[in-house]
Amino acid sequence: MPPFKVIIVGGGPAGLIAGHCLAKADIDFVILERRASHDPLAGGSNALWPQSVRVFDQLGLLEEARKIYSPVNHKLSLTGDGTAYYKSDLFAQIEVLHGHPFTMFHRGELIAMLERRLPGRAERFHTDKQVTAIETDESGVCVVCADGSRFEGSMVIGADGVHSTVRQMMLEKSSNKSEDNAMETTYVGLYGTCSPLPKLEPGTFYETHGSGYSLQLGVGQTCGYFLLYHRLPRPTRARHQFTRDEIEAMVDKYADIHFTPDYSMRDVWEAKRWHHMAHIEEGLPKTWYGERVVLLGDAVHKMTPNVGFGFNNGIMSAVALTNGLRKLLLVTNKKDEGIISTQALQGVFADWERLRKPQAKKAVELSALYSRVVAWDNLFYRVVDRYITPRLDGDVLLLKTLTSPLVQEGLVLDFVAETHFKEGPKRWKIPEMKLATVAGSTDGEVKDGAVSDSQ
Template identity: 35%
Template sequence: MAFKVIIIGGGPVGLFLANGLQASGIDYVLFEKRSTIPPSTAFGIFLWPQVTRMMHQLGLLDSLRKVSHPMTGMIHSMPTGELLSSDTNFSKSYKTHGYPVVVTDRGSLAQVLLSGIDKPEERIHTGKQLTNVITRPDRVTVEFADGTSFEGSIVIGADGIWSTVRNQISQYAPDGLFLDNPYQASYQGVFGRAPLLEGITSGQGIEVHGDGWLIQAFPSQKETHLFIYKSIKTTNERVPFSPNVPEELIAEFANVRLTDNVTFKDLWNQRFAQGTANFEEGVVEMWHWDRIALIGDAVLKISPKQGVAANVGMESAACLTNKLAALLQNNPKPTTQEVSKVFSAYQCELEGKVSTWQRLSRFNLDSAVSKNGPRLEAMGAVAARVPAIVSRSFKFERVPFADQNAADMPWVH
């Protein structure tokens, strides 16, 4: 059997991995449990320069530009509207790295990534709820709730925070390595999408800082992506996403000023999408077992405050793809031991960076909701570390391309 990767999960990371494998000459098939890609409701997502650079490498940057908007900076204020500070750091990232920070929605991003798939009718399968993964010495078999099954060489679980693939690994691995719920939440989140109202500037992010809470608004060309972070007692209880947002959850924010002439209520009353969930955080101890590996939210959860979580997952996809491509170049039918070594190298290469992003993002959020007002200098110190981390990000090593613009801080890879 020729080497084939089975991807479980059709979110941003799974679709990005599919594009990277395809560009690197590695065969794959992707299964998604939902009936459609993208989902009917999709919220905002930040893409940092390391990802917009790889989108350029994959030939998808022009398509991304049509459905995204470059960010320029941030305004920090108090609930009364008192201005604390403003910056143009996002604009500086273009000069620093040669690529922009952009905001879009997950649905539009999924459409762009789907447009890059060759023969999607053969490679992308929806309505496939995974029920079982069977590993053998030279292959894996995945079984689905509809009674169908499929064979491949390895399985990559990109199936999110409540990963079925991660649960399947637990039947093979020693007890304690793959917990049913490896994450904890210290913040509850509310999401929304609303029109771009007069008085809100496209590309200029807004953060309003309260005692134990934070409101973020990221305006794109035609809409505004809203996020609320509310401190809660730390819990590992599963709280799945819900499209229903209780009125009492957002009532206290009604009169919070986002700008001089726009309150939270003004924007929220015109929302066309909403949802709530806890913001889980954590890193799984082991990222792989046998011929199965995990990626994205299935193995790591980072506070969304810094807007890097999906970006880290996509960079992980590039790292894993590079290591698989190097292995297959010399051995098109690798043994389980050889595959396991690649998976181990993938984890070792990334877990230090993942932990750094996780710490910085959480520190940034805790500083933003401080009881005595936001610790802006501390948040600035975090921001100062970001360019060096970004410049060390991966790209697809087997996909030749030329960077579109000169960067003040050269890319390491």
């Protein structure tokens, strides 16, 4: 019988981070990605919150991450005509409260780094592999790709994004077929990167608030990251690919709305390097796993990116799943024999869902609330956001009361020590992972888990 092996469908951020976590746990895996290659220029910003920085530390990725992330300190809130009405040190406070900083990456660079540093990448990361079918039986799975290739393993992780094929295939076998409609779109996002315009202030995150829209612009080391949210007349569950004309119409509509006191949408658009327009779905499907298949990342918890929690939740889910799988394999001692029953796997999946679903729900809800407040969805939100928040230093107040508790709940690999542990006054619910305390260790030694920062 071949050893226990996980087949990860999707080589986006969640699939890659799952690969890193499994590698640390010494669990074999492959990643099947439908794209032929990764475009390092593609994507806007992708920020990590301190709970994810802890995991990057455990995965030995921190040093390299430090070279490519941009620090953010302040947030400047504006109205559409470019009037700045509130400056807060929100992002600096995140580091003060939690020890680790808020780190802003270029998505393309972050994915490239995760791919480059993937242990055993040459044998494990397969591109041009669009998964079209999954066959499961009591002893394992066989994943079939569009080119006819087949990959055998013990279980599947569906990390194939918001329109997950794995989710559809899983639900087809279950009684909840209608549930694939769990994702709903209220906002459309037009996002991308632009040249570092001269009057953009490094370390500042600009956010424009208005009726039915909001804009964000983060200033990175080598570019600006822009994001326009436009509220649809009514929410939809339909999918849509935007045409060039629709994108131009959106730019025209917001051309005079300001991203910063000095730059309007028109200015940023003229300086753009890369862009994309898409529905920003929100949702939390009821079913998270079936048979030997489990979902991960945007496939199972999708939120608006206003708070920057999407990938962070993918990281938390990958961590929790890895901890559970590793424990199962240690207890059953079958890692090398491969025969783990579907029932045993489902026990891990159920525990994982019980832990992660309430956390992800809070992240989806907080993101949804924030998106609607800054887009002045109603008069109450508008008054609070425009007039009360600045007087109370509301950004920092909301951070302390609503966001920090979610950060504090952050999960870590329970078998890998943290080499750069940090903590602030908002203490971690899971304390520092030290050599002597990690799961499965004896006499200060880590079993089955590496602790080096140089993998």
